[in-house]
Amino acid sequence: MEENKFDYKQFIGFGLLALIGVFWINSMQPTEEEVAAQEEAEKAKTEQVTTETANPKADAIQETTVDLTDSIQAAKYKSNVGAFSYNVGKVSLDDVTTIENQVLSLKISNKGGQIVEAHIKGQIVKGEFEELKTYDSLPVYLVKDGNASFGINLTTADNRLLSTKDLPFEPTYTENGDSKVLSMKLKVAADKYLEYRYEMKDDYMVDFTVRSQGLNGVVNVSQPVNMEWKLKSFRHAKSVTYENRYTDLHYEYDDGKDSYLGQAEDEEKVNDVTWLGYKQHFFSSILLTDTAFKTATLSTNNIVDSEMAEKDVKFLKEFGATIPLELKGGELNYNMDIYNGPTDYDTLTAYDRNLDEIVPLGWGIFGWINRFFLIPLFGLLSAFLPAGIAIVVMTILVRLLLSPVTYKSYLSQAKMKVIRPEITEINEKYKDDAMKKQQETMKLYGKAGVSPMAGCIPALMQIPVFYALFMFFPSAFELRQKSFLWAEDLSSYDTIYQFPEGWSIPLYGDHISLFPILASIAIFFYMRMTTGQQMMSQQPTQEGMPDMSKMMKYMMYFSPLMMLFFFNNYASGLSLYYFVSNLITIGIMLVIKNYIIDEEKIHAKIEENKKKPKKQNRFQKKMQEMMEQAEAQKKANKK
Known part of the structure; x- marks a missing residue:
């Protein structure tokens, strides 16, 4: 058995522990400041300050x-x-x-x-x-x-x-x-x-x-x-x-x-x-x-x-x-x-501190339309009507206000439809001479008093209003907690079916909203009407150019589908507006087509315009001269 011997290393270790213990005990003693603070705290506790x-x-x-x-x-x-x-x-x-x-x-x-x-x-x-x-x-x-x-x-x-x-x-x-x-x-x-x-x-x-x-x-x-x-x-x-x-x-x-x-x-x-x-x-x-x-x-x-x-x-x-x-x-x-x-x-x-800028109403003309037209109009209507009814009435008023623009666009398409056979004839006659074809087409437009851009400009004029409305509905505090039909809150999405927990469709969401579905259906029928009219009024597809009729058919199906997915999580008030707006637009177009526009009268008017001498403005004269010069240059190059 090994004999125990004195180990100086252990003695040093125990000595250090003893010193640490003494230092720890002394450090725990309160200082004079701490004693004074303790007395003050005890006094405060006693007197219930x-x-x-x-x-x-x-x-x-x-x-x-x-x-x-x-x-x-x-x-x-x-x-x-x-x-x-x-x-x-x-x-x-x-x-x-x-x-x-x-x-x-x-x-x-x-x-x-x-x-x-x-x-x-x-x-x-x-x-x-x-x-x-x-x-x-x-x-x-x-x-x-x-x-x-x-x-x-x-x-x-x-x-x-x-x-x-x-x-x-x-x-x-x-x-x-x-x-x-x-x-x-x-x-x-x-x-x-x-x-x-x-x-x-x-x-x-x-x-x-x-x-x-x-x-x-x-x-x-x-x-x-x-x-x-x-x-x-x-x-x-x-x-x-x-x-x-x-x-x-x-x-x-x-x-x-x-x-x-x-x-x-x-x-x-x-x-x-x-x-x-x-x-x-x-x-x-x-x-x-x-x-x-x-x-x-x-x-x-x-x-x-x-x-x-x-x-x-x-x-x-x-x-x-x-x-x-x-x-x-x-x-x-x-x-x-x-x-x-x-x-x-x-x-x-x-x-009056410019705080309204925190509300996203859009920049430039879009913000002006919201500030000076849509917000005052909705405020007036919602003062005596429920929010949902106010949206419907506002939609009707906006569409009626834009109906002259819709009429101009539809009239331009009807004119283009009437002269389409003549454009087809020009394209066949000058199918090998693109410059001549363009010249004769422009002459026909001038004689008939028809502008291919007349149908686009009215549509472009409506874009600021549509974008302003797109900014207005997500920012309208007045719609918050306001219900309409099955929508509990017009500032949020409506739900007719909630998917089971954990289920969600990418880009679509975990629920089905009804107003976007109705709006998508209305957009489909609206685009079906306008696409058919535009296809009839379009120039025949030229060789080497994309087929516009096919592109329009794709858009007719793509736009409603995009609407369905994009607006499923948006404010139901916005979907309600687009649904009602497209229904009204379809109605206005049916009235224009069946009771206002007479294609026979349009054709007769175009024929009458052809007989009248058409005076060109300076821009038209310049374009005509440039086209003639280009054609002359082309013939010279062939020689």
């Missing part, structure tokens, strides 16, 4: 108890925040203050003095309150459960990097008539503080002031002071894909210009920003400032995965803004506003 917290619903004062009662924790917290430790031990970080009116409720936390809950309760429609809900009948929240943060990052005189979103603000709530004011102060001393001041009246806009007093010398003015605002947008609609398409970041800059960040991940630095808005399709959070931010770094990040099941989606996009603030005399002073409310054109326009 309270602070008034407003509750507008009950018009009562709630007690706010101290939550930093642990001595070591309080001391370390004070040590970390340094000069801004005045509120520590006096203000509970867990408490919130509620300010609200009829349409909006905000909860502001003592921690960071920031909005931790923004609930859009409803809207005033025709003088009455109308509650707003999500697609699954839940309250509409823009901020809740930590999806947003707001704070100012600064450097103190002793070079501590602090973020106000983590610091305790002291609340003071007052009411003055319809105005509710909440002052949140982060104090260095009783007369030295950073203040967030919220003033709510009777709408969605809240006056928001950021100012400081006595911080000159407390804040390191040589270091940047950055305001950061982040938000993850909640899902509110039935279709994640559809809602995400209209969820983006908008901003105004450079004295009235506006722009936005696209759908993909993006980051952009802009100058002279006067407002920026996080739009969540039908709802928006907007920060406005009276003093333009010299620079702002804006970012958007798409959270939604294209393969993610729609039922599992909670957030759509993550928005962010970093804005350097200017210190004047070592102090902050910014008068701002915060809007949390509907992305409604009329509501945003009423503020």
Whole structure:
């Protein structure tokens, strides 16, 4: 048996353990600062220090108890925040203050003095309150459960990097008539503080002031002071894909210009920003400032995965803004506003701050048609009609307004149909001479008073109206939660059949919508009528040229199919419009064909025009001369 011997290595090891134990015990003893903090905390606990917290619903004062009662924790917290430790031990970080009116409720936390809950309760429609809900009948929240943060990052005189979103603000709530004011102060001393001041009246806009007093010398003015605002947008609609398409970041800059960040991940630095808005399709959070931010770094990040099941989606996009603030005399002073409310054109326009630009109505003429015609027209109709009926009536009025254009297009096609035999004869006669064929065809058009472009121009004139309507319906807040026939919500897709869980057709979806089917059928019959008329009016296909009749036949089947797939996830109000619009157009064309246009009279008129001397304008004369010169050059080359 081996004899045990003294091992000096073990002795050294045990000695080190003993030293570590002694050091650990000594380090756990509270410092003088910690002992003082413990005494202060115990005194605060005994006296039940309270602070008034407003509750507008009950018009009562709630007690706010101290939550930093642990001595070591309080001391370390004070040590970390340094000069801004005045509120520590006096203000509970867990408490919130509620300010609200009829349409909006905000909860502001003592921690960071920031909005931790923004609930859009409803809207005033025709003088009455109308509650707003999500697609699954839940309250509409823009901020809740930590999806947003707001704070100012600064450097103190002793070079501590602090973020106000983590610091305790002291609340003071007052009411003055319809105005509710909440002052949140982060104090260095009783007369030295950073203040967030919220003033709510009777709408969605809240006056928001950021100012400081006595911080000159407390804040390191040589270091940047950055305001950061982040938000993850909640899902509110039935279709994640559809809602995400209209969820983006908008901003105004450079004295009235506006722009936005696209759908993909993006980051952009802009100058002279006067407002920026996080739009969540039908709802928006907007920060406005009276003093333009010299620079702002804006970012958007798409959270939604294209393969993610729609039922599992909670957030759509993550928005962010970093804005350097200017210190004047070592102090902050910014008068701002915060809007949390509907992305409604009329509501945003009423503020006269160019906020209506956040509503995607289209650029140029498309936006003008929406602003000055479609929005006022629909607003007038929906004032006394249900939304679905208002869409039908508006569709009838738009189609009647465009009926002269439809008549001109159909008349041009009828004229081309009448002279088609003569065009065929010219093509046969000059089939080996393309230049001569073109000359004789142009002569025939001139004599008959027919223009092949006359049928295209009216159709092109309708495109701005169609595109404006395409932009109007997805952005019309008035359609949200409005039902019609089997459609529960005209701002979302209608469903007549839901596929079993896990089933989905690529590009189509996991459901069947009826309005797109009806619209596709109406488009098919409309295109069948117009395609047949256009084929009769088209010139015979020339050798080496594509067969237009075949292309038209393909379009007759392709367009309804595209409509069926594309609009299955779109707003049912838009599909309803196209369905009714095509039915009315078919009816107008049948009336024009059977009761207005007489092809025999058209033929007689064309023959009469042929006998009259046709005076060419300068352009026609120039074209004629060029064609004759080209033909002469061709003959000269052959010799």
